[in-house]
Structure formats: structure tokens, C-alpha cells
Amino acid sequence: MRLVVADCSARYTGRLTAMLPRAKRLLVVKADGSVLLHSDGGSYKPLNWMSPPCSLSMREPDAEAAERGVTQVWTVQHTKSDDRLEIELHDVHHESAHDLGIDPGLVKDGVEAHLQELLAAQIGLLGDGHTLVRREYMTAIGPVDILARDASGATVAIEIKRRGDIDGVEQLTRYLDLLNRDPLLAPVRGVFAAQEIKPQARVLATDRGIGCLVLDYDAMRGVDDVDSRLF
Amino acid sequence: MRLVVADCSARYTGRLTAMLPRAKRLLVVKADGSVLLHSDGGSYKPLNWMSPPCSLSMREPDAEAAERGVTQVWTVQHTKSDDRLEIELHDVHHESAHDLGIDPGLVKDGVEAHLQELLAAQIGLLGDGHTLVRREYMTAIGPVDILARDASGATVAIEIKRRGDIDGVEQLTRYLDLLNRDPLLAPVRGVFAAQEIKPQARVLATDRGIGCLVLDYDAMRGVDDVDSRLF
DNA sequence: CGGTACATTTCGCCC
């Protein structure tokens, strides 16, 4: 990894065209040749960047650029597309290189898969008498998160989201359309389950006869005795 | 901006729980106190981070940690939530600080807004005799990108995307449902316009009687004489 | 390899 702090301007062409006026910034060149251009604020997203696979070439400025005070010109060309990032460096305030090696990577816990696991184990949250048919029930257009039966034996399709918004309702609607064409399953009722359900999503779901269930992650995890999973 | 290259491990708790085993990485502390933890690969997204507003505190390791070779402990606490990032630093290989100042920011050109602008100006691409009613036609559930009339005077609702996939068809379908309830507009026909239309989206659109129009951005920009907008 | 769904999404707009 190479770190450079320098006055620079940049120009990106590819999926869009973008221009970055001259300012002092951090440039990071990673081992795979990818480049990040960071300012001293904002978020984790760089102002400009080039994702791998790409190749970086550095050259001297031409006479006109040298006249403007440019000391180096970097061209980062994406290998698989026309995406290109051109950086003109002026004053270089810092430069260093570091051998980092490969990274063991991040270990995560607590996402949608876990919600699904917990709800499958606590299927009674849907109402008394509910039984689990199976998780990840495959259909032609993708897997239904949970398929269950209610006390009367009717099929229930459940879509689980961390944040429930309109897209999730649309997704469940497509599954329901398909499942209801199967005479062995029909009629299939839908339940939209999420830690948080957006008002517009709730309105759409209700309008389509889809039930809404707000999941309390902490409470569900509390019931599950395998609480301390990773840490 | 402060740059540190060090052996470190990290633990994030908040919306999820994540653990980063010990390895040599780049730590970036921005002027607003936000922290990025980068490996020497992947993409522009850090392995771990804390977004502003947040506060960073550094302290000496306790006896147990010191025993494990920890030399510094960083705690980054988000100001508005329970999100917290804890970093243990072992060997520090590089450390430097830089005053970058504020950034003038990025100037963009050529996204969906531009496609919309161009299609509004070249509404004839929909077919002879089409006329523009207006762009960003507001409805209760959001703005329709372009509303037009065809040669027969019938209303046409157009949804524009750079990449046309299923979500865009769903979005246009919702608009059409709503617009067709307005007797002053009905019957409203739909056109899904995009630089690229995914096969599945095309099938869904066709099945619903929605027309598909592939937009040639370069050709449309060529017609537009205000070609050289920014550069 | 293409398509889909997820993300500590982030970002920007408009109400």
C-alpha cells in the first residue's frame, strides 16, 4: 500500500464524467492497483476512486502541464471497461509505502440470516398453532424466506427484512402470485416481518392483504438460549 | 487527517456485531473524528469504520491487554447512536498527520437527470407525434419522470433508468395504477426507457403491456447541441 | 458468468 498526500486534481470518465478541482488530499494505492482519493471529511466513500481490476501508470507531465505546476500524472485504467481516472499531482507533502499482507477479513453476526433463524425457531410469534414448513423454500423466481402453516393448515409465506420498505412488499407479492398458482399450496397468505416497517410499506402490504409483523431482535435473541454465538 | 499503519484488531457493535482479527492495516482518522480501517485490497469500502458525528478517545491498555502486546486502545463512539468501534493497536509501523483543509468537492455530469433532460428534449424518440406534458409529474406516491401524449392524444407515462431492471418496472406499474384512476388522464400507457434493459425486466414489462425503449446516451447527447456542458 | 438480494449501505433531494 502506498500513501501519498498531495495537492491534486482529478477527472473521472466512464459511467459518468466527474471533475475534482485542485486541493490537498490523501491518495491511497492498494496492492491490487486500485486507487482511492480521500478528502478530510465526508464518509468512508472516497471523492474519486478506481476499483480493481485496474492498472496504474505514472508519467511526467507534458510541457503545458508542467507549466501549470503539475509534477506527476497518474492514469488509472479499468481492465474490463472504459472507466478511467486521471490524476494530476502538484506539491507532494507526504509519501510512504507499506507491506500489509493479506487480511483475515471481517466476522459478522446479527444480520437477516439470523433473524430468519430466530423466527423459524420461534414460529409461534406468527400466532398460536403455526408450524414451520421450511426455510428458504425455493421457487422459480427465488427463495421464500420462511414457509409455514397456520392453525387451520393454510400456507403462510413470510418475507423477512431488517428494514421493511416497499421493495420487500413487492418481492413478497411476486412470491405470493407464484405460490398461489400451485394448487397444493393455495391459498397462500403473506406476512411481512421486519425489525422496522416503513409506513408506506405497511400501507401497501395492508392494501394487498399482507400481514405485518415487527420483530424485536433483542427479545428474540433473549429467548434463544444460544445467545453468545460469536463473542 | 491522521494516518496510522499498525497491527490492530477491532470490534464493532451497533446495527450488528463484527469482529476484525489482528492484522496490519491502515487507519485513517479524519478531521471530523471519523475513522476508516483499510486493508490492502477489496474495494473503496473500509473493513470497519465509524461515520461522523462521532468522538474518538485514545487510552493506554489495561494490564491484561498490555500483556497481549496492545500498545494503544481507541474507542470511537457515535454521537447519535449506540454504534461503537473499539480498536486495539499493537505495533505501529507508521504515523503522520496532515492538514488538508476543506475540499471544493466533486462536479458530476451524465446521470439519470441528464437522460431525462435529453429525452424530454427529444420526445419524438417515443414515436412520431409525441408531445411533452411535463417532467417530474408529481403524484401522491412520487414523481413520474416524464408525462407525454402520443399522436392520438393518449397519455404516456415514462420511467427512465440508467440500468433497467425489475424494480423500475414495478415502480412504473405503481404510477400507472394510480394515474389510470384519474379520469382526466386515463387511459395511461407506460414506457420503460433505459440505457440498458435487463431481459427479466423486459419480460415483466411486456407482460404488463408496458413498452420498452433503449436509450443511446451518446447519440442523444450528439443531437443535443449543448454537448460540451462541463468540460 | 449472469441474475438477484443484501448492505453498519451512503448520498442527495424534497417535503
Add this chain to the structure above:
DNA sequence: GGGCGAAGTGTACCG
């Protein structure tokens, strides 16, 4: 500030 749609989204998963 909340809601919603777009992103140069990136990324994993699954066919």
C-alpha cells in the same frame, strides 16, 4: 428531520 430513490453502488450467493 424523515422518507424515498439513485449509486461509477460493492458484494455474496446461487443458478
